[in-house]
Amino acid sequence: MRTSSHPVRLARALCVVSVLALAACGGGGSTGTSGIPNPGSNAICDSNSQGLQLARPGPGQGGVSSGTNTIEIVSSGNSDQLYQSYQQFDLILRDNFGNQIVTGPLSLVADPSGPHPYPNPPGDFYYSGTLQGGLTPGDFYTVYLNAPNTNCTPGVVGSFST
Numbered sequence: 001m002r003t004s005s006h007p008v009r010l011a012r013a014l015c016v017v018s019v020l021a022l023a024a025c026g027g028g029g030s031t032g033t034s035g036i037p038n039p040g041s042n043a044i045c046d047s048n049s050q051g052l053q054l055a056r057p058g059p060g061q062g063g064v065s066s067g068t069n070t071i072e073i074v075s076s077g078n079s080d081q082l083y084q085s086y087q088q089f090d091l092i093l094r095d096n097f098g099n100q101i102v103t104g105p106l107s108l109v110a111d112p113s114g115p116h117p118y119p120n121p122p123g124d125f126y127y128s129g130t131l132q133g134g135l136t137p138g139d140f141y142t143v144y145l146n147a148p149n150t151n152c153t154p155g156v157v158g159s160f161s162t
């Protein structure tokens with residue numbers, strides 16, 4: 001068998017080996033990035049960000065109780081990355097002073113009495129995150145959708161105030 005040291009063939013072989021190594025590193029395990037949005041990108045965390053808004057509290061709502069312990073969002077449809085991998089997402093709440101509160105992983109929830117901003121079909125799909133800390137009275141919060149196991153950019157969902 002004859003081997004070639006041709007530089008183009010060598011470069012191609014190295015490229016194939018590199019791609020295979022990257023694929024092997026990214027797969028397997030329950031904490032892998034399978035189904036996670038933009039795992040190698042700093043793009044917005046959900047491609048459906050145009051069809052996503054606050055449900056509870058409502059968008060722009062004032063006077064929200066500082067005792068609120070869940071934040072609910074509503075998405076248009078179920079063909080996006082959020083629906084396919086909602087447990088891999090959380091919400092970040094940033095106040096006007098730069099303080100941050102993060103929810104636990106999102107849960108898919110039923111909310112028949114919730115807001116219905118999107119036409120049916122595709123319909124409204126609701127996700128809820130439990131706050132990991134309390135809200136400060138008299139504060140303004142902006143809510144971001146985040147995929148913490150990636151380097152995607154959290155996308156703005158909406159805002160409210162306490």
